[in-house]
Amino acid sequence: MSTKVSESSGYGPNTQMSLFGYIMAAILVIILIPLIPVLVPVWILWKVFVAEDEFEHSFETWRRETGHNGSREAKEADTEPADADEGDATETDAENADQAEADQTAAES
Numbered sequence: 001m002s003t004k005v006s007e008s009s010g011y012g013p014n015t016q017m018s019l020f021g022y023i024m025a026a027i028l029v030i031i032l033i034p035l036i037p038v039l040v041p042v043w044i045l046w047k048v049f050v051a052e053d054e055f056e057h058s059f060e061t062w063r064r065e066t067g068h069n070g071s072r073e074a075k076e077a078d079t080e081p082a083d084a085d086e087g088d089a090t091e092t093d094a095e096n097a098d099q100a101e102a103d104q105t106a107a108e109s
Contacts, residue, residue, distance in 0.1 A: 005016045063069070 005014070005020075
Protein backbone atom coordinates (compact mmCIF):
# COMPACT_ATOMS: atom_id res chain seq x y z
CA MET A 1 0.00 0.00 0.00
CA SER A 2 1.34 3.40 -0.95
CA THR A 3 1.78 6.07 1.71
CA LYS A 4 1.81 8.92 -0.79
CA VAL A 5 -1.29 10.77 -1.88
CA SER A 6 -1.30 11.76 -5.51
CA GLU A 7 -1.05 15.45 -6.23
CA SER A 8 -4.32 17.05 -7.28
CA SER A 9 -4.51 18.30 -10.84
CA GLY A 10 -7.32 20.66 -9.88
CA TYR A 11 -9.68 19.36 -12.56
CA GLY A 12 -11.49 16.74 -10.50
CA PRO A 13 -11.80 15.22 -7.07
CA ASN A 14 -8.77 13.55 -5.54
CA THR A 15 -10.08 10.01 -5.03
CA GLN A 16 -7.43 9.05 -2.47
CA MET A 17 -8.25 12.03 -0.27
CA SER A 18 -11.98 11.44 -0.68
CA LEU A 19 -11.59 7.81 0.33
CA PHE A 20 -9.53 8.83 3.37
CA GLY A 21 -12.24 11.30 4.40
CA TYR A 22 -15.00 8.71 4.09
CA ILE A 23 -13.01 6.19 6.14
CA MET A 24 -12.36 8.74 8.90
CA ALA A 25 -16.06 9.72 8.94
CA ALA A 26 -17.06 6.06 9.26
CA ILE A 27 -14.64 5.56 12.16
CA LEU A 28 -16.00 8.63 13.96
CA VAL A 29 -19.59 7.48 13.48
CA ILE A 30 -18.76 4.01 14.80
CA ILE A 31 -17.14 5.57 17.89
CA LEU A 32 -19.76 8.27 18.54
CA ILE A 33 -23.00 6.30 18.04
CA PRO A 34 -22.51 4.24 21.22
CA LEU A 35 -21.74 7.47 23.13
CA ILE A 36 -25.05 9.16 22.22
CA PRO A 37 -26.96 7.71 25.23
CA VAL A 38 -24.29 9.22 27.49
CA LEU A 39 -23.73 12.53 25.69
CA VAL A 40 -27.40 13.56 25.38
CA PRO A 41 -28.20 13.42 29.13
CA VAL A 42 -24.90 15.11 29.97
CA TRP A 43 -25.69 17.91 27.49
CA ILE A 44 -29.21 18.33 28.92
CA LEU A 45 -27.94 18.42 32.51
CA TRP A 46 -25.28 20.94 31.49
CA LYS A 47 -27.89 23.21 29.89
CA VAL A 48 -30.22 22.97 32.89
CA PHE A 49 -27.78 23.38 35.77
CA VAL A 50 -24.51 24.88 34.55
CA ALA A 51 -24.89 26.92 31.40
CA GLU A 52 -26.01 30.52 31.73
CA ASP A 53 -28.89 31.85 29.70
CA GLU A 54 -27.50 32.80 26.36
CA PHE A 55 -28.79 36.20 25.43
CA GLU A 56 -28.34 36.77 21.74
CA HIS A 57 -26.99 40.23 21.16
CA SER A 58 -27.92 41.78 17.90
CA PHE A 59 -27.23 45.10 16.31
CA GLU A 60 -30.94 45.69 15.75
CA THR A 61 -31.72 45.15 19.44
CA TRP A 62 -28.94 47.55 20.41
CA ARG A 63 -30.27 50.22 18.06
CA ARG A 64 -33.79 49.87 19.46
CA GLU A 65 -32.66 49.96 23.10
CA THR A 66 -30.32 52.93 22.73
CA GLY A 67 -32.45 54.94 20.33
CA HIS A 68 -29.88 55.00 17.54
CA ASN A 69 -31.44 55.30 14.13
CA GLY A 70 -28.33 54.86 12.01
CA SER A 71 -27.91 58.49 11.02
CA ARG A 72 -25.02 59.93 12.99
CA GLU A 73 -25.40 63.52 11.73
CA ALA A 74 -29.09 63.63 12.56
CA LYS A 75 -28.42 62.24 16.05
CA GLU A 76 -25.64 64.76 16.74
CA ALA A 77 -27.77 67.65 15.47
CA ASP A 78 -30.59 66.64 17.83
CA THR A 79 -28.41 66.23 20.91
CA GLU A 80 -25.98 69.14 20.49
CA PRO A 81 -27.21 72.57 21.59
CA ALA A 82 -26.78 75.55 19.28
CA ASP A 83 -24.50 77.39 21.74
CA ALA A 84 -21.84 74.75 22.42
CA ASP A 85 -19.26 75.35 25.12
CA GLU A 86 -15.88 76.68 24.05
CA GLY A 87 -14.16 73.82 25.93
CA ASP A 88 -15.90 71.27 23.71
CA ALA A 89 -14.79 73.11 20.58
CA THR A 90 -11.21 73.23 21.85
CA GLU A 91 -11.19 69.48 22.53
CA THR A 92 -12.59 68.78 19.07
CA ASP A 93 -9.99 71.06 17.47
CA ALA A 94 -7.23 69.29 19.39
CA GLU A 95 -8.50 65.90 18.24
CA ASN A 96 -8.67 67.14 14.64
CA ALA A 97 -5.12 68.51 14.89
CA ASP A 98 -3.86 65.18 16.27
CA GLN A 99 -5.60 63.30 13.46
CA ALA A 100 -4.18 65.66 10.82
CA GLU A 101 -0.69 65.22 12.27
CA ALA A 102 -1.07 61.42 12.24
CA ASP A 103 -2.27 61.55 8.63
CA GLN A 104 0.68 63.73 7.62
CA THR A 105 3.14 61.38 9.36
CA ALA A 106 1.60 58.40 7.58
CA ALA A 107 1.76 60.20 4.24
CA GLU A 108 5.44 61.10 4.70
CA SER A 109 6.48 57.54 5.49
